Amino acid sequence: MNLAASRARPLLIALLLLALAGAALPIAQRLNGQAVNSVRVAGKFKHVSRGALEQVVADQITKGFFEVDVEAVRIASRALPWVREASVRRVWPDSLHVAIVEREPVARWNDEALMELDGTLFQPHGKASELDLPKLFGPAESEREVLSAHGRFRSVLGPLGGGIESLRLPARGGWRVMLANGTTLVLAQGQDAATLQRFANAAVKEIAEHLDQIEQVDLRYAGGFAVRLKQVPEKASGG
Known part of the structure; x- marks a missing residue:
């Protein structure tokens, strides 16, 4: 009896495994067919x-x-x-x-894309043009450099001239900072926030009340800066 039982045990185990496998197959099929509701x-x-x-x-x-x-x-x-x-x-x-x-845009780039804080560019659809963002311009691969400069310049200039409207890095170098009032500040390559700080100090003391009349301030001079006034349209003479 013991010998017969020992011989039958492997067969019983095999039959049990087959039965379990047969039962598991429908369960697996049902699980695989479980819908996303x-x-x-x-x-x-x-x-x-x-x-x-x-x-x-x-x-x-x-x-x-x-x-x-x-x-x-x-x-x-x-x-x-x-x-x-x-x-x-x-x-x-x-x-x-x-x-x-x-995505959280912090600026526009070359009137073609929006820029995130890490310099990543993306081109959305819809109402992107309605966003009130600073306008940055520059050659390819200069996104982070221009964005970083914008932060430095903004901290120096503050609300002067209504704040920075746009910042441009020409291919030949240097910077062109346009204020919200239309005044453009021109810096040479290598000039940075320290140059703008000297101008801001002078502007606050001497020309702040006339800033809206200034078209361009050229800061590329070691001893100071050159100012170009906006052209005033001539009044038509009566006759």
Whole structure:
């Protein structure tokens, strides 16, 4: 009896494993067929349309809960113009959660793109032209240099002339700072915030009340600066 039982035991184990495998197959099939019944999106949604994000996610859900490609959903979500980063995760039993981080522009670049604080450029659609942002211009690969200079110049000039309207770095070097009142400040290559500080000190003391009448201030002189006044239209004479 003991010998027969010992011989039968492997057969019983094999039959039990087959039975368990047969039972597991329908369960696995049901799990693979488990649908994604809800999508939850999270973020600030200042510029990104919640509806547009939900549609992008829905377009990627072509398979069940366990089979949906979460990386494809993340890539598609991140492809939206105002999305900087996206994360996607499954939430049992039938939900997909998508969280986004929006881009935060701090300036315009060459009238073609918006710039983030780290110098990253992006080209959004929609109402980007309505954003009140400083205008920066410069050659390719100079984005961070110009943005950094804008921060330094702004801290020196403050509200002088209404603040900085635009900053330009020509290909030949130097800087052109346009104030909100239309006055342009010209600096040579190598000149920086210290030069502007001397001008700002002089402007506050001597020419602040006349600044709106000045078209350009050339700061490329070691001993001072040259001023060019705005042209005043001549009045038509009566006759």
